[in-house]
Amino acid sequence: MSKSGEYQDLEEGITMEDTEKNEYSNNELDTFSPVTEANKKRWILIRAVLGEMLCTFLFIYIVCATAANFKRLATAPNPVVGALSTGFAAVALIYSFADVSGAHFNPAVTFATCVTRKTSITKGLMYIGAQLVGSVLAALILLATFPGDFEGKNVAYAVAVVPSNDSSIANAFLTELILTFILVYVIFAVAFDTVDDGVKAKVVQGGGKSSSNNLTIYTTSGQTKAGFAPIAIGFTLGFLCFLGGSVSGGAFNPARVFGTALVGNVWTAHWMYWLADFIGAGLAGFAQRFFATSKTK
Numbered sequence: 016m017s018k019s020g021e022y023q024d025l026e027e028g029i030t031m032e033d034t035e036k037n038e039y040s041n042n043e044l045d046t047f048s049p050v051t052e053a054n055k056k057r058w059i060l061i062r063a064v065l066g067e068m069l070c071t072f073l074f075i076y077i078v079c080a081t082a083a084n085f086k087r088l089a090t091a092p093n094p095v096v097g098a099l100s101t102g103f104a105a106v107a108l109i110y111s112f113a114d115v116s117g118a119h120f121n122p123a124v125t126f127a128t129c130v131t132r133k134t135s136i137t138k139g140l141m142y143i144g145a146q147l148v149g150s151v152l153a154a155l156i157l158l159a160t161f162p163g164d165f166e167g168k169n170v171a172y173a174v175a176v177v178p179s180n181d182s183s184i185a186n187a188f189l190t191e192l193i194l195t196f197i198l199v200y201v202i203f204a205v206a207f208d209t210v211d212d213g214v215k216a217k218v219v220q221g222g223g224k225s226s227s228n229n230l231t232i233y234t235t236s237g238q239t240k241a242g243f244a245p246i247a248i249g250f251t252l253g254f255l256c257f258l259g260g261s262v263s264g265g266a267f268n269p270a271r272v273f274g275t276a277l278v279g280n281v282w283t284a285h286w287m288y289w290l291a292d293f294i295g296a297g298l299a300g301f302a303q304r305f306f307a308t309s310k311t312k
Contacts, residue, residue, distance in 0.1 A: 060138070064145045066115035070108050071149030071270055074120045076156055077104040079275060082174040083161050094257055102253025109245035121268040122146050123292040127199050127300035133207065150274030158278065171279030176264035176272045178284050187263035187284065188291045194255050194267040195295030196302075201251045203303035205244040267292060 081100040085093070112118040119125045122143045129139035154171045165173035178187035259265045266272045272288045275281065 068145035075153035098256035106249030123296035127296040154274035154278035175275040175281035190259040191291035192295035199299035
């Protein structure tokens, strides 16, 4: 048992700081049973699942509330507004929940971590269940906070994600797959991948000579790369809002689709968002692992 003051979930890397900073005495160590250790790990898992539910709830509510607010104002659709809201919300929530649950708030991301063996199947299913509960709660709270009807329907119906009328299923499917691939690849590259500073990279200098001196096109480390991960992911979510919305609705997150579909009773091509997003996420996870600069944990 480590005396560093941290307990770590070896499977996920989720840590919980021990409030007791003093070292355990020999007698305390003797009485620290495996049952107590199991309880601590169980509590970390429960906290992670509940954190994932809250994180997803907040993200889905923010995204949907932004869309609903501008529908009430009857202004012309502006993708910049949605992109800014989505990107800023993602940055804030990832910084807030990364050390609690990892801040997936997207079943496609969780699926990718499962198929690449970064998360167990059991834990992945618990996360996806929590994400779906969070998305439904967000849609229900949306009903409570936005009065009136929206073109004869409720607000959840109004902000539900559906393919455009002039798009075929193939158009929407491919769009969702590509958008989810981009998102998950970036997440894996900045949040899971690390740069090994001990590896010397060859760079071309003047005269065509090459030398080994720890330099690449950019300088970074595993620590600094992960530190900026929320910003990179937030920016990615932001610019993805400019792509594909007029074709598939631009979900790239099955939880975003599920909550409003259930509460608003909008199931148009619902299966497509799950299948396309999961395929795109899985491909991105394996692609990033292939290109990873070092072995990721």
